[in-house]
Amino acid sequence: MAGPPSASAKPLTDYNVLILKNSDAWGTPAVEDTLTDMGVPYDVMTSTELQSRTSQDLISAYDMIVIVSDQGQQFYDEMGSQMDKLEEYVRAGNVLEIHAANWGWGGGLWTTPLPGGVEIRRSYSSHDYVLANGTTLTSSYASHGYFVGLPANAEIITVQAPTGAPDNTKPSTVLYPLGSGKVLVTGLTIEYSVARMGSDWVAFYKEMVTLNLGYSTPAPVVSSRRVSFMMLNFYYYRRYTALLEKYNALYLEAVEGGLDNETLMMAQGYNSTAAEYYTNASRYGPVLGNLRKLQILPDMREAALHQKQAVKTLKDAMAEP
Known part of the structure; x- marks a missing residue:
């Protein structure tokens, strides 16, 4: 087992994240707002623009890629045909964060498996349980689905809790290795809830971003004033x-x-x-x-x-x- 590389750390301002989306999820640029607040530089690219980039282009330019929730069908169709490229990016030692909550305002659906053959199943829950600290995230719909086809060594981060009690058969946020990198998939309504449901969601997402960047090479240094x-x-x-x-x-x-x-x-x-x-x-x-x-x-x-x-x-x- 090998943990994060021990190369010299660098501040978050020296990292670069790519955000993939064709439109704002649920009408809000919550991912951009969060990264700006954390001091993390980022670029935004559409699924069509991604077609002109090779896996090596992505590897050389970005420490992490975030795929935004709630897109139109063109986005999911074009992303599905480029999944091999994204898998190669991850296998090289990078991080892919997929906000897989579709069935939203954009009307689009994932029609192809996510990296490693993982798939999302439609399932709405107003409560999702965070396994690490026993807290619950609540929203009008905290999540739109859970994942199946997970590798045996996947780490479950949240599960749906529609009745308030955690349902461990419905993992809604999962981290798993792929080659030398990591993939995080979540069915949580990150953008909607971070923008509208208060500080618990904001803190959860900031921690998620920080931990995911911690798997990139090298690990970042974060001011304790931002993340404890x-x-x-x-x-x-x-x-x-x-x-x-x-x-x-x-x-x-x-x-x-x-x-x-x-x-x-x-x-x-x-x-x-x-x-x-x-x-x-x-x-x-x-x-x-x-x-x-x-x-x-x-x-x-x-x-x-x-x-x-x-x-x-x-x-x-x-x-x-």
């Missing part, structure tokens, strides 16, 4: 260490109780992966001494999430009659 990534690092550190302690106790109990080897090995796999991420986060020295480094945030988050899965694997198996 130091607190996020501390939160994931506390989560990881607490879950590790719980895992160690559960593992001994599971062995003594005669839990089957297959389940034990599965839990050990999650535990080992979490430890690898934590080790990578420690490449600058002790984590607690480097909480101000944005570069360790993706690894700390992955460490906590995999350790959580290790604990869950044991708890679920031990709870079975």
Whole structure:
């Protein structure tokens, strides 16, 4: 497992993002407004203009590409025919952020799979649950769909929660690797809700952008006045260490109780992966001494999430009659 590259970081103002859209989603340039507020430079290009660019053009010019929600059918038709180009861009070590919520005002629909064969299924929900911190995003429609065909190593970030309780069978925001890069797909109504539904949505999207840029090469440096990534690092550190302690106790109990080897090995796999991420986060020295480094945030988050899965694997198996 390899975390973000350890090349020298640079400020957000030195990054360049490409926004792909033919029109404003739900009548608002929310992505542009967010990037401007964060100090991230960007270009805007239509699906037709993209046709004249090669994958190498994109690789050499942009650290991340954002595909905006709620477009007309021409946009989705032209994007579908260029998906191979975008996949090549990601495989080279870049980040593609796809706002896949169609069925909107623009009237267009995705008619081709997203990178890696992932597809979105139509499903409206007024509430979506953020797995990392247990909060809920609420909007008139917080999401328009969930994803299927995900790779086994995908990280689920949000799930639909139409009744208020999370439905883990309907992942609405997902991050997954593709080659040396990352793809983030979301069915959330990012543009509509960031523009109209208040600070929780704004904070969520800013964090999403920051973390996605953290997977690009090299990772960015962000002013703590804009994003409190130091607190996020501390939160994931506390989560990881607490879950590790719980895992160690559960593992001994599971062995003594005669839990089957297959389940034990599965839990050990999650535990080992979490430890690898934590080790990578420690490449600058002790984590607690480097909480101000944005570069360790993706690894700390992955460490906590995999350790959580290790604990869950044991708890679920031990709870079975």
